[in-house]
Amino acid sequence: MLETLNIDVQKVAKSKISSVDFSDLPFGKVFSDHMLVAEYSDGEWKNVSIKPYAPIEFTPAMASLHYGQAIFEGLKAFKNEQGEAVIFRPEANFERFNLSAERMCMPTVPEDIFMKGMSQLIDIDNEWVPNKPDHALYIRPFxxxxxxxxxxxPSAKYMFIIFTCPVGAYYSKPVKVKFETTYSRSCPGGIGFAKAAANYGGAMYPTMLAQKEGFDQVIWTDSSKHEFIEESGVMNVMFVIDGKLITPPAKDTILKGITRDSVLTVARDWGMAVEERPVSVSEVVTAIEEGRLTEAFGVGTAATISQIAQITNGTKDYILPDPANREFSNKVHKELDAIKKGTVADPHGWIYKV
Known part of the structure; x- marks a missing residue:
């Protein structure tokens, strides 16, 4: 646990937490009392403060509105069995944030601002961390x-902000997806590996079209021939075929998900065969048709494990094995929850206490 960062703190006169119904938390619509703000100019970070969550003022000519220099991260804080606030793998988010910054020609954020500032922010808003199953405090650095x-x-000035929001489950049920073979999310040499706002803006139109057809998300395929699977919406995607855990490799077109890495690490700890390699649409379809695919699911910070109930390829729908009976994905979901709660060992040091 890092020492408290010496920054200016302006607390709210009265918390709004009493007006929040924690039994009904729509994802990303309820915000905690405070936010961390830091400014970059003249080659250095300055004016670091924690202040009441509030709108920010900006000029219509602000560069990010026109040229897309904007990046973000997403991670979660939980309450462990002792009632302490803990964050899951924030160091990994810090490292990925700065990789995104370098790719988008932006300054990197110092570790003390990112890590210590986040810790102090959550300590101040500790009561906002939910303490119930499938709930967390979502943390958004950007x-x-x-x-x-x-x-x-490239701009010469930047603003770094962290705010938080208590959330429930991202998906309340298993999802229906389709292979996307017309539009592309990213291409080799592009920014697909970065948590850049532009990636998500460009993905909205094809996702909207899929949702109008009754799907929850798309599974993106490669931009050249649409033969190989990349990721699914806000998640990396994994399959269990012939008892092996198979997922596309993280590369410049695919976000290197932290939940993805966590699931792969636990699977290897358990002695499960893991393959990170190109996965074709035809391989998955054939495995479904032959009964060799037993599990398909997305992994990500927002959803953790999101079971895929149906995959559509072209005009053909494939109903997958019952999510309730899936051995590995349900087991690893429980294991990650238990690590966050502190009820099992944390052999890889993933838990950071606020």
């Missing part, structure tokens, strides 16, 4: 360019 300038070049 950075955007703030130059008042119209011209295509």
């Amino acid at each position: 950075m955007f360019s703030t130059d008042e300038f119209i011209g295509v070049r």
